[in-house]
Amino acid sequence: DAGVTQSPTHLIKTRGQQVTLRCSPKSGHDTVSWYQQALGQGPQFIFQYYEEEERQRGNFPDRFSGHQFPNYSSELNVNALLLGDSALYLCASSLIQGTYGYTFGSGTRLTVV
């Protein structure tokens, strides 16, 4: 049973560009959450998707947007990249009714130069 799959694993972008990260949730999970983990820090909640809608959002600017598809997979889009957006972006999947089934992917390492 595959866990959470994220692609790509690494990415280098130039300041001002746009990036799309992808996530396939664990089989049976219906909710996808995205987190940003800066080097040496704990993950910070970006937003959560359920039934193809953004359900919750953390303290991130509108440059960060997302989407969930009917098969529960999800994308994270970041526009107008800043150097400070360099981080590990983690996708986590779960069932909507609780946190105990939270499963993280290995993340996408984004470097903005």
Next chain:
Amino acid sequence: QQQVKQSPQSLIVQKGGISIINCAYENTAFDYFPWYQQFPGKGPALLIAIRPDVSEKKEGRFTISFNKSAKQFSLHIMDSQPGDSATYFCAASRETSGSRLTFGEGTQLTVNP
């Protein structure tokens, strides 16, 4: 009100020793407190979790102690092994509002052979 404070930032113990990591939270609405283990290049993996209706939970060598009145909880790793060397994060959430997790800053644990 949403912060989770974690200490120490780094910890070095000898093989066979006890590792202790502490966390404190502010939001009394939190009702789920997991600990995650993260190895380099990997996403966080759930280690053990506790709810505020119990003061202690033990799973193998890992124990969570929870003090609701002090708004503190800690992770104890008994008989620490070199394979336990990783970064540990405490987290907290409100299950009634979904699966959003608030993480601590992390503790880098090194277990020397």
